[in-house]
Amino acid sequence: MTHTEQNLSLKSEALIAKENQYGAHNYHPLPVVLERGEGVHVWDVDGKQYYDFLSAYSAVNQGHCHPKIVGAMIKQAQTLTLTSRAFHNDQLGPFEEYVTKYFGFDKVLPMNTGAEAVETAVKLCRKWAYEVKGIPENQAQIIVCENNFHGRTTTIVSFSNDENARKSFGPFxxxxIKIPYDDVDALEAVLKSTTTTIAGFLVEPIQGEAGVYVPSEGYLAKAKALCAAHNVLFIADEVQTGIARTGRLLATCGNCDCKKGCENTPEVKPDILILGKAISGGVYPVSAVLANDAIMNVIQPGQHGSTFGGNPIAAAVAIAALEVVKDENLAQNAAYLGEVLRNGLNEIAARNPIITLVRGKGLLNAIVVNCDEESDLAWNICMKFSEYGLLAKPTHGNKIRFAPPLVITETQIHECLAIIERALNDFR
Structure with missing residues (x-):
């Protein structure tokens, strides 16, 4: 089913047409026009209710329009919104103290978006390499993984496999250095052969955009140990996987206090931690890079920054968002309900061969649809989901992510499983 085949109201059609006429065509959204959200639900302009099973790519882990987070934003917006970093403000210091203690690091460098945070981590890693490790200037290299997704800035797409994101945007x-994901031997080989110029290893604990590719048990711990042995920084991009999404505070599980669901996974504390999305509960753009003093102190005044990074609203919102995660036990909820969801999806797969694989951790999950990546079947399935009141989106052609807000209940999970099976049965 295409956009034109979807039965849209005149109001929805008009709003979509306005976007197409006046906006850049850099996204391909489902033809659903949303106007309101609360908890796990969103409503379109015609009043139809949906379960949100994307959570703005895991930005609204705390649920849509969480009253505590929205309240913090409104209160701060009525007092002081922006000072730039030319002056101090009364919210930044408390946020920096809160977030560093929350995740167990000495310092934080606040930014706005996930891609900005990744760029910050790359700069920080390189500067550390030259000034601390002693790599000759302009020779530092960072190891990355194939099929990664860290954003779409020029530097980031330079090491992407996505030709759609790269074509006609060079020079890069x-x-x-790209290596296969979930391959410790490949990492070790590069470290041994070029160790004098390797500054860091940038990795997603779970590759979300690639279709929720969960690595082998122990992969992250082994990778971190190799990096430590070769004096290379282990950089974890937890923009999507962090903030309780995978059933623990961080997918890398370093210094977390949510042990339920974590017992069988070794703890891995990154040298540089990248956060975004749910650090603000989807209410305001906030991202952060955390590291200890030995790394972060290489950054001096004038060498990196952002007018909006660390602004008073962002600071107040982020504290509230992180408090919600802790107070409402969202990591534990994600760990338990993730099992419920995957068990239900596997039961559906046993009855319907259109699902060839179920994978995920916590409430970051995906199904692989029985078609090739060029097929429009997964898109059509998502259109059918929306018809029945659930919103999801394909990735890499034949994979569909299921990532509801972490405030979802077990009863709601079962309701969503019923919707998913009903839609899939239409394609048997």
Whole structure:
């Protein structure tokens, strides 16, 4: 089913047409026009209710329009919104103290978006390499993984496998070595052969955009140990996987206090931690890079920054968002309900061969649809989901992510499983 085949109201059609006429065509959204959200639900302009099973790519882990987070934003917006970093403000210091203690690091560098945070981590890693490790200037290299997704800035797409994100955007930034994901031997081989110029290893604990690819048990711990042995920084991009999404505070599980669901996974504390999305509960753009003093102190005044990074609203919102995660036990909820969801999806797969694989951790999950990546079957399935009141989106052609807000209940999970099976049965 295409956009034109979807039965849209005149109001929805008009709003979509306005976007198409006046906006850049850099996204391909489902033809659903949303106007309101609360908890796990969103409503379109015609009043139809949906379960949100994307959560703005895991930005609204705390649920849509959480009253505590929205309240913090409104209160701060009525007092002081922006000072730039030319002056101090009364919210930044408390946020920096809160977030560093929350995740167990000495310092934080606040930014706005996930891609900005990744760029910040790359700069920080390189500067540490030259000034601390002693790599000759302009020779530092960072190891990355194939099929990664860290954003779409020029530097980041320089080491992407996504040709759609790369074509006609060169020349690209040098200094990156790509290896297969979930391959400790490949990492070790590069570290041994070029250790004098390797500054860091940038990795997603779970590759979300690639279709929720969960690595082998122990992969992250082994990778971190190899990096430590070769004096290479282990950089974890937890923009999507962090903030309780995978059933623990961080997918890397370093210094977390949510042990339920974590017992069988070794703890891995990154040298540099990248956060975004749910650090603000989807209410305001906030991202952060955390590291200890030995790394973060290489950054001096004038060498990196952002007018909006660390602004008073962002600071107040982020504290509230992180408090909600802890107070409402969202990591534990994600761990338990993730099992419920995957068990239900596997039961559906046993009855319907259109699902060839179920994978995930916590409430970051995906199904692989029985078709090739060029097929429009997964898109059509998502259109059918929306018809029945659930919103999800394909990735890499034949994979569909299921990532509801972490405030969802077990009863709601079962309701959503019923919707999913009903839709899939239409394609038997």
């Amino acid at each position: 930034t040098a200094g990156f």
